[in-house]
Amino acid sequence: MISLIGFSGLILSFIFNVIVIVSYYYKINQRFNHIFYLALYCSLFFMCLSFFALMFAYISSDFSNFNVFQNSHSSKPLLYKITGTWGNHEGSMLLWLLIMSLYNVFFSFNITLEDHVRKLTIVFQSFLYLCFSLFVILTSNPFLVNSIDSNEGLGLNPILQDPALAIHPPVLYIGYVGFSLILSLALAGLILNQLDNLWIQVIKRWAMFCWLMLTGGIALGSYWAYYELGWGGWWFWDPVENVSLMPWITGLALVHSLMITKQEQLLKRWVVFLSILCFSLSILGTFLVRSGILTSVHSFAADASRGIFILILFLTITGFSFIIFILKSPHSNKQINLLFINKTSALIINNIVMLIACITILLGTIYPIIIEVLTNKRMSVGAPYYNSTVLPILLPGFLIMSIAPMLSWQSNKLDKIKNYIYILIVTSILTLLITYLTKFNIWGFTGTILGLWIIAASLLSILHNCLKYKFKKFFIYNNALIAHMGVGIMIIGITFSSIFQTKNNFTIQTGEIVNSGQYSLQLKNLKIEEKNNFQELLGIFLLHKKNEFLTTIKSSKRYYYVSKVITTEAGIYHDWFQDFYLVLGNEKNNKWSITIYHNPLVSFIWIGVMIMIFSGMVGIFKR
Amino acid sequence: MNLHLSSNKLVLIIFNLLILLFSTIALSDEAIDDKVKKITSNLRCMTCQNQTIYDSDADFSKNIRQIVRQKLIDNQSEKEIINFLVARYGEYIVFTPQFNRRNIFLWIFPFLIFALSFVFFIFRLKKNPTKQ
Numbered sequence: 001m002i003s004l005i006g007f008s009g010l011i012l013s014f015i016f017n018v019i020v021i022v023s024y025y026y027k028i029n030q031r032f033n034h035i036f037y038l039a040l041y042c043s044l045f046f047m048c049l050s051f052f053a054l055m056f057a058y059i060s061s062d063f064s065n066f067n068v069f070q071n072s073h074s075s076k077p078l079l080y081k082i083t084g085t086w087g088n089h090e091g092s093m094l095l096w097l098l099i100m101s102l103y104n105v106f107f108s109f110n111i112t113l114e115d116h117v118r119k120l121t122i123v124f125q126s127f128l129y130l131c132f133s134l135f136v137i138l139t140s141n142p143f144l145v146n147s148i149d150s151n152e153g154l155g156l157n158p159i160l161q162d163p164a165l166a167i168h169p170p171v172l173y174i175g176y177v178g179f180s181l182i183l184s185l186a187l188a189g190l191i192l193n194q195l196d197n198l199w200i201q202v203i204k205r206w207a208m209f210c211w212l213m214l215t216g217g218i219a220l221g222s223y224w225a226y227y228e229l230g231w232g233g234w235w236f237w238d239p240v241e242n243v244s245l246m247p248w249i250t251g252l253a254l255v256h257s258l259m260i261t262k263q264e265q266l267l268k269r270w271v272v273f274l275s276i277l278c279f280s281l282s283i284l285g286t287f288l289v290r291s292g293i294l295t296s297v298h299s300f301a302a303d304a305s306r307g308i309f310i311l312i313l314f315l316t317i318t319g320f321s322f323i324i325f326i327l328k329s330p331h332s333n334k335q336i337n338l339l340f341i342n343k344t345s346a347l348i349i350n351n352i353v354m355l356i357a358c359i360t361i362l363l364g365t366i367y368p369i370i371i372e373v374l375t376n377k378r379m380s381v382g383a384p385y386y387n388s389t390v391l392p393i394l395l396p397g398f399l400i401m402s403i404a405p406m407l408s409w410q411s412n413k414l415d416k417i418k419n420y421i422y423i424l425i426v427t428s429i430l431t432l433l434i435t436y437l438t439k440f441n442i443w444g445f446t447g448t449i450l451g452l453w454i455i456a457a458s459l460l461s462i463l464h465n466c467l468k469y470k471f472k473k474f475f476i477y478n479n480a481l482i483a484h485m486g487v488g489i490m491i492i493g494i495t496f497s498s499i500f501q502t503k504n505n506f507t508i509q510t511g512e513i514v515n516s517g518q519y520s521l522q523l524k525n526l527k528i529e530e531k532n533n534f535q536e537l538l539g540i541f542l543l544h545k546k547n548e549f550l551t552t553i554k555s556s557k558r559y560y561y562v563s564k565v566i567t568t569e570a571g572i573y574h575d576w577f578q579d580f581y582l583v584l585g586n587e588k589n590n591k592w593s594i595t596i597y598h599n600p601l602v603s604f605i606w607i608g609v610m611i612m613i614f615s616g617m618v619g620i621f622k623r
Numbered sequence: 624m625n626l627h628l629s630s631n632k633l634v635l636i637i638f639n640l641l642i643l644l645f646s647t648i649a650l651s652d653e654a655i656d657d658k659v660k661k662i663t664s665n666l667r668c669m670t671c672q673n674q675t676i677y678d679s680d681a682d683f684s685k686n687i688r689q690i691v692r693q694k695l696i697d698n699q700s701e702k703e704i705i706n707f708l709v710a711r712y713g714e715y716i717v718f719t720p721q722f723n724r725r726n727i728f729l730w731i732f733p734f735l736i737f738a739l740s741f742v743f744f745i746f747r748l749k750k751n752p753t754k755q
Contacts, residue, residue: 231678238673338687352740369727380667382718382730383675389733585680595680598733 002057003065007143008052010094013101013159014133016043017126024123040122041107043129051094055085063153067091067145070500075533089290090142091622094168097136099170099177100129107181112202117194124184129607131313139306144207155562158534164224168217172244175214176286179279182207182254186275187321190328195268203275204258205620210278211251212616216427218244219609230481230568230583232503232597234605237383239294242365243285249358250278259480260347269329270351276325280318281358287311288365297372310374343407353397364389388394397448399493401484410531416464423460429450436501447495454488476622478613486611493604497579499519502598507591516596519580520544523592524552534558539584539592543573555584555594575602591610659692662701666708667716675718 016413019039023032057065058081062072071088072081080087086095104125110118136142146478159165185203189195221244226234235241254274260269260354288294289305364381371379379461438444458481466476475482506514513522522542538556542549555571574582585593660677666687668679676684687708694704708716720726 231674233678268749305747349744352744353737355739356733356737359736362730367726371725375725378713378715379720379726380715380718381720382665382673384648384665384719385729389730393733393737582681 002053002060002062003145004142006050006053006057007141009046009053010097010137010143011047012131013043013046013050013097014137016040016046016466017129017133020126021123021130023323024119025122032220033567036095036119037108040105040126042099043076043126044105047098049291051085051098054091054094056083058082058085060089061153064146064148065097066146067142069146069150069153071156072153073533074152075562076156076161077167077532079163080156082162085159086169086173087156087589088511090136090140092173093132093136093140093144095170095173096177097129097133098312099173100125100132100180103178103181104123104129105204110202112198114194116196117188117192121184121191122183123185125181128180128184128317131317135306135309135313139309142515143254155560158558158560158563158565158567161560162228164220165228166226168202168220168236168532171213171220172217175210175217175251176205176244176247176282177211177214178529179251179275179282180215182210182275182477183279183317183321186272187324190272190324192331193328195272200258200271204255207251207254207258207275207278208616208620210566210615211248211255211320212388214244214248215616216607217409218248221605223606226602227570227572228567230570231240232581232583232595232599233498234602239365239388240289242361242386243288246361247278247287249354249361250274253354254278256347257351260344272325272329276318276321280321281362283310283314293369293467294365341407343404346407347403349400349565350397353394357393359547360389361392364478385618391443393452398450398454399489402450404484405457405481419460423456424453427456441499444495444499447491447499449491451488451490451495452604454491455485458482458485458488475615479618479622481617483612483619486608486615488608489611492607493524493601493606493608496601497599497605500600504596505593507588507593508594509591516543516593517598519550520547521553521582521594521596523594526592534560537584539571539594541571541582543580553580553582555582557584577601579603655692655695658695658701659688662695662704663688663692664707665718667718669716671711 001116016039020043023039024035026032054065054067056062057068058072059078061072061081063069063072065092068087071091072084076084081475084091086092104122107125108118109154113121121245138452143222183201185199185206189199189203218241221241222234225236226233254271255272255564257267257271261271261448277442287307287310292303293307350543366387367381368379371377403422404419406417431445431452434448435445436588451497462478462481465481469477502517504516506516508514508521510523510525512521515521520543522544524542526537526539526542529538534557536556543551543553543555551573553571553573556569559565559569559570560567568583571582571584575583577600579597579599581597581599585595587593638657647741650732663677664675666676668674668676668681668684668687670681670683676687689734690708691704694707705717709721714721720729
């Protein structure tokens, strides 16, 4: 019953989007104007109906729905029943449609743009919606009826039963899918030849919002990987991670380019190109992840219908967009004025660098697939490849970031250069001191010095602004600089946590104490707890630093009854400057093996991301 | 005279520094543990999902770590060990793509476009002479 309602909602929403497009083409009659918006709201209404029907099926554990049967279990906590709605392919594609529809309706409230540009954008968004809706209906229907009568489901993958991962997909999707609106806006602007200031003002806000959400989504996923996988790290250059990083980088380039277009009124072609690229990469990522082609070409060949459908979608949407781009893109008669070094050329260099980094990541991700197809041999392109290609390529970008505040917009004269040079020298000496005191490592040195440079230069620039504007609208004048400080803090966090991480293995008995650095750790006791859907082996440890009691750390292993999977729950003691990260291993002769990681400055990464997101939000709301 | 002496001293200091440098290089033979870490961080645990053998706690990884350690004690070079494992498990096991003819594109392409766009940028600068 509930599946029927859900499916009807899906179909009706599809039909109403067709009505949106049709009514646009018969716009001569004024009456159709109302139908246009009415159909748009109806499509959202039925999409919501469809989505909440599925959610209701999950909450009520309605196992007559095949999707619920496959991915849920009645013993699951309520929170994970709700979030289980998007914890699987079909449900997450339904979420994708819902977000697409939401964007369309929220955008229709925008009154800044001229009426015909807004309407054409909505039409393109509806068209994109139709494409993906067709995909869901034909290949990934979440409302299939279960052919066997069952009163229990197969359960959700235990490592997904986690608060961070429960909200990770919606946040990530608000980013990914939001780029569809950016694409629609770009196409509408191109076709109507209306790439004016208003258009830039509007696309800038939406692009910033999508990009921030994508940032938040990736950060959540990476934080989840940090504490849930128990591998001690937070970024693994996994293909799935790479795929999310590609639209993120182009989005970053887009957000920055929109900044120059404000100043220079040029580079519109480039902005449009990036807008198209962002959503194209989102679809390409969806194809790579959902088709199963990343795991192996053979698993793709086993069930190719979905993969081929997304591939066709990708080719159609990207192809169509780029053809329009080639035919309609504005040819500016004014040549762009590239000075040797000013803010504009610095931003352009950064754009190029980011794009090359993105291409490299794409190459590394699809290269094994190409090789497997051609030679039938499997190969890996892993972290070492990206570390030795992407990082050196990004270096000049970071270097420019650190000198950016002293550049000016119009000329290549340097502003108040003396102060900057003093402060760069001071930070360099500071870095040399730090490296002298710790173990020298060329990457560690480079990362630290770049991070400190960026922070110092931004701080100095903020100081100059404060002297000039006297704290008036502090966040409005300085939000870009604050964001860059966030990046600097993040770079330092990344550098320290990845280069100066230490890992030690111990075996420990109840009551025994092991020493690791300044810390000593005692295994107080081990106990087994029975929970609703899992059994937990809980190790309770007492952490001391120089004989001073700090905290109790709980590190555990969970056995999930339904899926018969064991997961590790790392115990983490967060300090501002160091994370003490503890993983409980296996037992042998009454002794437990434990792994202790010291992750220095890992908190800086999350702080940096939060600063970036905060100042991005300020950027959206400022006029 | 005084000058002569100081330049002599300088030579002495440089000489000392060189000796120091060479001795540290000679003595910097990493401990076996560090070598095992270096090698296994580049190997894929075949029974896990995108995890390195160094980080993994799976039986497969423990096994390989043991093999790598044994081979290091037997004085085999890093290259020999990697070649042995690739012959046994296929190229899939190493995370760093090998630098051979087939992978040349993978390694060269990023730096090639980097260099090309840099050249392009310089040329664009020349076309637009600096104006104040």
